[in-house]
Amino acid sequence: MKTVKVNIVTPDGPVYDSEVAMVIAKTVSGEIGVLPGHIPTVAPLAIGTVTLKKEDGSQELVAVSGGFIEVRPDQISILAPSAELAANIDVNRAKESLARAEQRLQKKQDDIDFKRAELALQRAINRISVHEGN
Ligand code: ATP
Incomplete structure (x- = not known):
């Protein structure tokens, strides 16, 4: 498994929905890097940056204001009170x-x-x- 589907959702609607090679997020107990096939986990997020690393080597940054990350082997979901892609800030x-x-x-x-x-x-x-x- 080379990529994992990532959804970032806020009360205003979906912010991101695509396949990535890695997600780096800031949980309340520290930064985590999640690769495809990761064991199921749920963790509360701090206010921080979520880095989405693509298969082609590029990356996208998202400002997230807390919430939760739910990791499953084939899908990562981030539910946050607010989240903005760098270009939308x-x-x-x-x-x-x-x-x-x-x-x-x-x-x-x-x-x-x-x-x-x-x-x-x-x-x-x-x-x-x-x-x-x-
Ligand atoms: P502000 O004082 O500017 O409202 P805030 O931190 O209180 O900032 P939030 O309550 O976190 O704002 O967000 C409210 C809504 O406004 C969310 O939908 C969030 O994505 C959006 N938002 C807040 N600040 C920005 C910004 N600088 N650029 C783009 N969208 C923003």
């Missing part, structure tokens, strides 16, 4: 979101606001990084 929006989050973190009114701002900050940094190809 509005980098100015992400920079504005980052600036807002930084302002909120400086105010630091209570714990809930702090956590929300911290997550928004991570999403924005992740989108900027995926847009830049990192």
Whole structure:
């Protein structure tokens, strides 16, 4: 088995559906690389980059904001609150979101606001990084 089918789905609809040679994803307990034929696994994802390596050697980056990865030998599914392919990221929006989050973190009114701002900050940094190809 040389490739595995990958689906990335969000509440807004499907983001990706194709065959790849390898998936690298950031789970809450660290990065995993998944090849075709992998044993079944489910893991929660962190805010981070999903790298989709194609059979021709090219790769595609997706900014994912958490959710889950479900691995089966012939299919990998990623369910995430939001996910954007690098080409679909509005980098100015992400920079504005980052600036807002930084302002909120400086105010630091209570714990809930702090956590929300911290997550928004991570999403924005992740989108900027995926847009830049990192
Ligand atoms: P913002 O403050 O800009 O709304 P956010 O991190 O709060 O950012 P989310 O709640 O994660 O946004 O996402 C809401 C929707 O907007 C999702 O469908 C997500 O894919 C989309 N989205 C958010 N930021 C961007 C971006 N910079 N480029 C493209 N789509 C984005």
